[in-house]
Amino acid sequence: MPDHKMDTNTKHFKSPARKLAQFFEKSRNRWKAKYQQGKTKVKRLENNNRYLKKRNTQLKEKVKALESELKQIRATQKQLQQLVKKKKR
Numbered sequence: 001m002p003d004h005k006m007d008t009n010t011k012h013f014k015s016p017a018r019k020l021a022q023f024f025e026k027s028r029n030r031w032k033a034k035y036q037q038g039k040t041k042v043k044r045l046e047n048n049n050r051y052l053k054k055r056n057t058q059l060k061e062k063v064k065a066l067e068s069e070l071k072q073i074r075a076t077q078k079q080l081q082q083l084v085k086k087k088k089r
Contacts, residue, residue, distance in 0.1 A: 013020060 015023075
């Protein structure tokens, strides 16, 4: 049996450490950029969702106000038509 001294704690790479460091740095930077893009997209979607909910509430309130106004106008119109009918008699 060959007598090999194996140190399990040290790793031997074929590539020089400077090249490995550059590779790992580029890899990390790409991962960070991808993460930041995702984070930005999520934030934008959350803001858009908040805006749309607010806008929807505002539009519902406006519709209620317009329906109320329309109801008043129709009531006034009906009263005027009744007055016109009375005057024609």
